[in-house]
Amino acid sequence: MDLTQQSGGLPRTGSANGAALSSGLREELTEIVGREGLIHRASELRVYECDGWTVEKSAPELLVLPDSTAQVSAVLEALHRRQVPFVPRGAGTGLSGGSLPLKAPVMVCTSRMNRIVSIDYANRRVEVESGVVNLHVSNAVKAAGLFYAPDPSSQAACTVGGNVAENSGGPHTLKYGVTTNHVLGLEIVLPDGEVVELGGPTEEVCGYDLVGAVVGSEGTTGIVTRAVLKLVREPQSHRTFLAIFADVEGATRAVSAIIAAGVIPGAIEMMDQLIIEAVEAAFHVGLPRDAGAVLIIEIDGLAAGMDQRAEQVKAIVGGNGAKEVRVARDETERAALWKARKRAFGAVGRLAPNYATQDGVVPRTRLPQILREISAASQRHQLRIGNVFHAGDGNIHPIVLYDERDPDQVRRAVEAGRDILKACVALGGSLSGEHGIGAEKMHEMPLLFSPDDLMVMSDLRRVFDPAERSNPNKVIPMPGACVEVAAPRRQVPV
């Protein structure tokens, strides 16, 4: 049964995937995961109809919650026998519709696989199940002065499996690297149910770097069940600054100047006026409401020499038009700044019923241009767009505010996002810095890659998933295969 051939026109919002699942499958899966590990009632499944990309919605027909690698393997084997496509899911915090079921009637969620398997302090390694929440890894090793470096703003909720799938970043990845730089080994269940260990705890791999191929593959290579991660020693000291600017351009110039001076801070994050307003209204951390933009800059390293580094950064920022530079005086003030930053998306949620977060990247020196493009897109489409992003990496996050009850606003929000992505590519950048292509940006991939590039990428995916049943209809647009199902709520270009 080929599900991609099966659908009869557009599926409805809120329901699934055009394939009637045989009740035999449900029974078999129940046997594997138990009653508590299976959800099939439409009302309960609605929770899983989208991730953080809420523009498109489509619930699975069945949700399976395996508790072990063996269960994942048995589940996938059962699906393989019936050729049923599936979609992996962690915490559902993804921002590109990665776990949106598109002709994948079964969702396999790792939330019960949340054990930290082992911690090896001497070698700075930790092995975790893929459903472990990102922050729980750092919490578990904190007492030993270690941490897990990739720190997405969603880290209190998102899972290591989701991070691996998206190759997630975070504020501190400017200095410490993204997920792929910290994953050494993976256990993955291939779409036919086979369990394979890739890589291992050592730094060099033997043979092709299959771990590197799976990280960032957005759930299209199977279900990751375990990961061996590197841990990093906590730096001796930090210094966290809040630099206040009259406008975003000045702030972006300061970002380039810091990096050009040979300083690699732990993080440089920017928030523009709209975001400052939203964050202040929500958290009252004392951000200057009249500022055009602020930068949160954190440097870290040895305690010795920190004063000199701090002076250097202050001088650079001051010389590039900062109106004021505040320094967090203690851990409480530092925590408040980071809380403001990491919860900024949530704060924005209060400004409009819905928002869509974009994730383009430009070369760092092109930040002024892209911010101008964003503001032009905002005017053109008559939508408010805020900016809170990883400035040091050139990774923008324009947040487009809209109201999903108004179809025209939805259309304009999608178009504004697309305009911004086009501008990123035109400036020599990319479609996504850390949120992934998913369902959201799949149709923009040809802006960045040639048909040959995409063909080679598909070849790589099929090494793991020859039948393309793991998270189908994502990342790479398949000519003709998925267009009509892609968007219950938006028009997709053919």
Next chain:
Amino acid sequence: MIDANGATAAAQSAAERAARGFESLLDRGRIRAPQGREAGVLGAVLEPESVAEISEIIRKCEAESISLAPVGAARTLAQMRSRPVALGVSLERMRQVIAYEPEDMTVVAQAGLTLGELNRLMEQNRQHLPVDPPAPGLTTLGAMVSAAKAGPLRLSEGRVRDLLIGLQFVGHGGRVARGGGRVVKNVAGYDLMKVMTGSFGTLGIITETIFKVRPLPELAELAVAPFDTAEPAFGVAAALHDALPLLHLEVLSAGFGREFGYPQKCLLFAAFGGNQVELDYQRSAIECKLGGKFAVLAGAPASEAYARLRDLEMADAALAAQLAVLPAELCRGLLSCRAEYVAYAGCGVARLFARAPEGANEAAQIVAHWREIARQARGHARLTALPPALRSAGPAFFDQVNEGSMKLMARAKKSFDPAGIFNPGCFVGAL
């Protein structure tokens, strides 16, 4: 398939005939006989000038089942092939820097450029590509990526896989494919960079590489300390690694002591950098741990010692390997390895060297011993040199991988190289 069993005369002339078939594609001046280290090539070395020419070459090789391998300085290739390939493809004529953006800290360069040349260019901006395998002047970017070469700076700066942000390669059907791009953070599309890094020319020919580059440290110094035995050196290394953000950290076996003026001493190297205050702090922290028994080099002597350390090879080593284990297991493994070594403490990686073994048997025993050490420490050993006489019957260059991984690797090879022409037969599982 022209893939001779040793350089028999018949195979040789077949390979040469095949090479002449390329005269319709390239003018004769760009088809030359293999020389020096290019012993891994039987027929001829081609010197294309463009990606389009490489596509043509590949199409012709696929149509006529001619094996080929990309060659840089051919050091890796000469070491790893038991039987030569028919053709070498040299990127000697493709060595342009396409874009260097100091402010964005990215560089795009053709794969024929050497690491040495690239770093000389960037030095004026106090930047570098901090990958430092031996002999940067001989290491083309293509070879560096293909063989996943690394050196001392892997401790602080990571490896090729951490710094390569984009690439172009020509593969099956002459297809030109790109992955990644010119931005330092990018998750659009599958990570072709990872798959090509360390693929040893078995999936296609890398034509262009894009890297993020890093600032040179403001100031840097290098501490050198002699030890009578290795164990205490590893002990101090572990303590330093725990306490300081070192630039690099090595332990050398006693056979290398003479190179640095300490005959028969094990040596500990610890490089540290930063601003003046950071430098002073680290120097005195190291002093505390070492108790006076060390020298600190700065300026030109430090640079010279670093370059010697980076380039270290054992001249008369017939057998060499790269050992990768859990970092805390490295010392124990090396104590029993019966070889000279350069250990990248903190990374769990070492380069091992053994003098000419008595024969195939002894070589096989040494290699088996190294592999056992690796296995016990959950790692593996990859041979980097094996005497030609021992190659065909001798141990494989690569360790075995588990069955599941092997199946995926075989599928990858088949998918990227269905005609089996790219450097065949010498990779993991004889891929």
